Amino acid sequence: MQKISALTRATLWFPLALVLFEFSVYIGNDMIQPGMLAVVSEFGVDSGWVPSSLTAYLVGGAMLQWLLGPLSDRVGRRPVMLAGAAFFVVSCVATFFSQSIESFMVLRVLQGMGLCFITAVGYASVQEAFEENAAVKVTALMANVALIAPLVGPLAGAALIAHWPWRMVFGLIAACAFVSWLGLIRKMPETVEKPAGKLSVGSVAGDYRALLTNRRFIAATLVLPLMSLPLLGWIALSPVLLMEGAGMSPVDYGLAQIPVFGALIFGNLTLVRLADKVPLGRSVVYGQFFLLLGVAVMVATSLLPPLAAGLGLMAGVSLMAFGEGLSFAVLYRFALTASDVSKGTVAAMIGMLSMGVYAVGIEVFKHGYFSVGPFGYAVLSLACTFAFWRLSRRVVAGAMRDRRDGKLADQPA
Structure with missing residues (x-):
C-alpha cells in the first residue's frame, strides 16, 4: 500500500x-x-x-x-x-x-x-x-x-x-x-x-532471538523506559509524597497533577508542530535539555522541607514531562525501525521489554523513596536520566545518520 x-x-x-x-x-x-x-x-x-x-x-x-x-x-x-x-x-x-x-x-x-x-x-x-x-x-x-x-x-x-x-x-x-x-x-x-498466513513457533522464536541479539534495537528500546521511569515513579509515589509527606488534601493532590500531565500533553503537541520543521531526532535533543533541567530541579529541591520539596519535585517532573513529550514518539519510531524484523514482532518486543523495565524500576523507586525519602526518588531519577542521555545520544545519532544515508530498517512486513 x-x-x-x-x-x-x-x-x-x-x-x-x-x-x-x-x-x-x-x-x-x-x-x-x-x-x-x-x-x-x-x-x-x-x-x-x-x-x-x-x-x-x-x-x-x-x-x-x-x-x-x-x-x-x-x-x-x-x-x-x-x-x-x-x-x-x-x-x-x-x-x-x-x-x-x-x-x-x-x-x-x-x-x-x-x-x-x-x-x-x-x-x-x-x-x-x-x-x-x-x-x-x-x-x-x-x-x-x-x-x-x-x-x-x-x-x-x-x-x-x-x-x-x-x-x-x-x-x-x-x-x-x-x-x-x-x-x-x-x-x-x-x-x-x-x-x-502461517504461524510457526520456530520462525517466531527466530525473530525474537534476532531482536534480542540486535544491540542497536535493544539500545533504542531501553531509552524509552529509562526516559519514562521518573514520571512513572511520580505517578506511583506522589500520593504518599504529597498527601502524607507534604500534608496536601486530596483536592490539592489532584490539582498538583495538572502541571505534570499538562506539560506532557504540551510536549506532544509541540512535537507535532516541529515534525515538519526540523530533522527527525532534533526534537529529542531539545527534549534531553528539559529532562536534564527537570532532574536538576528535583535533586536541588528534594532536601527542602516536605511541602517545598513536594512542589519542587512537581516542578522538576513537569519539566521532564515536557521533554518526554518532545521525545517519546520519535524514539519509539527509531526503536521500531532499528531492525528489519516484521514490525508486529518488533512492536511486541518493545512492549515486553518496556513492561519488564517498568515493573522492576517502579519497585526500585519505591524502595528508594521509603528508604531515603524524596532525595532517594530524585537521585534515582537522576541515574535514569543520565543513563537515558548517554544512550539516547548514540541512538539518535545513528538513526539520523541512517536517514541521511538512505539506510533505514523499515521494510514492509
Missing part, C-alpha cells in the same frame, strides 16, 4: 477510530476504580479485593503481546485488530452477567488484554500506514489519550456510580469500544502487504 504523507480529514479517520478504541481500553481501568467499593460490597467480599482489579487488568495487558505481534505479521493487522476490538466489547458486556468476585476478576483479565492489541498491533499499523513524519505526529497525538484517561476516568466513573449501578460503567465502555470497532471496520487499512 502507498503510505500516507499528509494528515487530512480523510486520512485521520483510521487513527481516530484507533484512538477511540485506545481511549476505551485505558478508561476501562480508570472508570471502575471509584466503583470498586460497590463491587466488593455486592459480592460480599472485603476491600482487599479493590486493588486486585487493577492488578488483574495489568496481568491481561501483559499476556498476549508476544503472540499478537507475530500473528498479525502473518495473517494481517486488520483481522487481528478487529478481532481484538470485538473481544474487548464482549468482555465488557459479559460483566453484566458476573455473579461473583472471581468471575469479575477473570473478566478484568480478559478486558486487560485489549491493551495488547493497541501496543502490538495498533501502533504497528500506524507506523506502516503513514510516512515517517506523519507517523510521528499521529503517535504523539495518540499518546495524549493515555494521559487524558486517568484524569477523566475517575471523575466520570464517580459521577456515573452516583446515579447508576456500577455495571453501567462497563456498558458505557462497551458502547465506546463498539463505535471504534465500526470505525475500524470501515477505515482501517491492511498494512501487511504479503501476509504469510
Whole structure:
C-alpha cells in the first residue's frame, strides 16, 4: 500500500477510530476504580479485593503481546485488530452477567488484554500506514489519550456510580469500544502487504532471538523506559509524597497533577508542530535539555522541607514531562525501525521489554523513596536520566545518520 504523507480529514479517520478504541481500553481501568467499593460490597467480599482489579487488568495487558505481534505479521493487522476490538466489547458486556468476585476478576483479565492489541498491533499499523513524519505526529497525538484517561476516568466513573449501578460503567465502555470497532471496520487499512498466513513457533522464536541479539534495537528500546521511569515513579509515589509527606488534601493532590500531565500533553503537541520543521531526532535533543533541567530541579529541591520539596519535585517532573513529550514518539519510531524484523514482532518486543523495565524500576523507586525519602526518588531519577542521555545520544545519532544515508530498517512486513 502507498503510505500516507499528509494528515487530512480523510486520512485521520483510521487513527481516530484507533484512538477511540485506545481511549476505551485505558478508561476501562480508570472508570471502575471509584466503583470498586460497590463491587466488593455486592459480592460480599472485603476491600482487599479493590486493588486486585487493577492488578488483574495489568496481568491481561501483559499476556498476549508476544503472540499478537507475530500473528498479525502473518495473517494481517486488520483481522487481528478487529478481532481484538470485538473481544474487548464482549468482555465488557459479559460483566453484566458476573455473579461473583472471581468471575469479575477473570473478566478484568480478559478486558486487560485489549491493551495488547493497541501496543502490538495498533501502533504497528500506524507506523506502516503513514510516512515517517506523519507517523510521528499521529503517535504523539495518540499518546495524549493515555494521559487524558486517568484524569477523566475517575471523575466520570464517580459521577456515573452516583446515579447508576456500577455495571453501567462497563456498558458505557462497551458502547465506546463498539463505535471504534465500526470505525475500524470501515477505515482501517491492511498494512501487511504479503501476509504469510502461517504461524510457526520456530520462525517466531527466530525473530525474537534476532531482536534480542540486535544491540542497536535493544539500545533504542531501553531509552524509552529509562526516559519514562521518573514520571512513572511520580505517578506511583506522589500520593504518599504529597498527601502524607507534604500534608496536601486530596483536592490539592489532584490539582498538583495538572502541571505534570499538562506539560506532557504540551510536549506532544509541540512535537507535532516541529515534525515538519526540523530533522527527525532534533526534537529529542531539545527534549534531553528539559529532562536534564527537570532532574536538576528535583535533586536541588528534594532536601527542602516536605511541602517545598513536594512542589519542587512537581516542578522538576513537569519539566521532564515536557521533554518526554518532545521525545517519546520519535524514539519509539527509531526503536521500531532499528531492525528489519516484521514490525508486529518488533512492536511486541518493545512492549515486553518496556513492561519488564517498568515493573522492576517502579519497585526500585519505591524502595528508594521509603528508604531515603524524596532525595532517594530524585537521585534515582537522576541515574535514569543520565543513563537515558548517554544512550539516547548514540541512538539518535545513528538513526539520523541512517536517514541521511538512505539506510533505514523499515521494510514492509
